[in-house]
Amino acid sequence: MFEQIKLDYGFDALEPYIDTETMQTHYGKHHAAYTANLNKLADQAGKTDESIEDILAELVEIKDIELRTGLRNNGGGFYNHNLYFKEITPGGSNLPSGILAAKIDEAFGSFDSMKEKLTALSIGQFGSGWAWLSKTSDGSLFASKTDNQDNPISLKTGHTPIMCIDVWEHAYYLKYKNLRASYVEALWNVINWDIVAELYKA
Ligand SMILES: [Fe+2]
Structure with missing residues (x-):
């Protein structure tokens, strides 16, 4: 069940x-x-x-x-x-530290560049879907987007998702209407990086 x-x-x-x-x-x-x-x-x-x-x-x-x-x-x-x-969690959490922070810098250059990349993928997704931060088989990080309810597992990318952004309209339309970018910008405030780090290490 x-x-x-x-x-x-x-x-x-x-x-x-x-x-x-x-x-x-x-x-x-x-x-x-x-x-x-x-x-x-x-x-x-x-x-x-x-x-x-x-x-x-x-x-x-x-x-x-x-x-x-x-x-x-x-x-x-x-x-x-x-x-x-x-x-997601009220108030989010501290920014990534340790291994997760290092891997973010390695893959994207900086935490802000990673946010920009995932934000661009979220805004650029045509129609319903998701943006993903995933761990690859060699432990590096990878950003992607998928249609509908697909994900890196069902698409058999070999990557393990550690963070996602829901860009279906049901995730934001009641408050943000057509302004998906405003929702994504707001979402960054409630991301729990401690949990993302746990998922990275798992
Ligand atoms: Fe959803």
């Missing part, structure tokens, strides 16, 4: 960067629906005992195209939002 990550903060705790109504809808409706659908489809596919990472990495094994697409979208929606809601 796949379960949504439990939030250790209230729906109103990310104000003013992410508004209460968006959090209620995003976590309580959208993420809840992806999770319920994933559980139904994983059952149909006989995959309730597998990890979500394994399901997403092995989509090609599912011969029924409708079932495969359903697991790609809802399994991705489940996984992606679990990471998103885990990595």
Whole structure:
């Protein structure tokens, strides 16, 4: 049984960067629906005992195209939002330090350049999707974007996501309307770099 990550903060705790109504809808409706659908489809596919990472990495094994697409979208929606809601926290956290800071500098030149790169990917994504900061197999960092609920795992890039930016309109439209850039700029204030660092080291 796949379960949504439990939030250790209230729906109103990310104000003013992410508004209460968006959090209620995003976590309580959208993420809840992806999770319920994933559980139904994983059952149909006989995959309730597998990890979500394994399901997403092995989509090609599912011969029924409708079932495969359903697991790609809802399994991705489940996984992606679990990471998103885990990595945001009221007030954010200190800037990256130690190994994560070093890897950010190595890949992007500086923390600010990394933010600029991910912001540009987020704003440049046409339609719904995500921007990603991932760890590659040699431990370096890589920035990318994906369509819909795809992610570096379902696309079999070999990279492990450690931070993501949801750029579906449901993530920002209630407060920011069409101003995706304003939402992305605000989101940086609530990123928990301690959690991103933990995911890097995992
Ligand atoms: Fe979302």
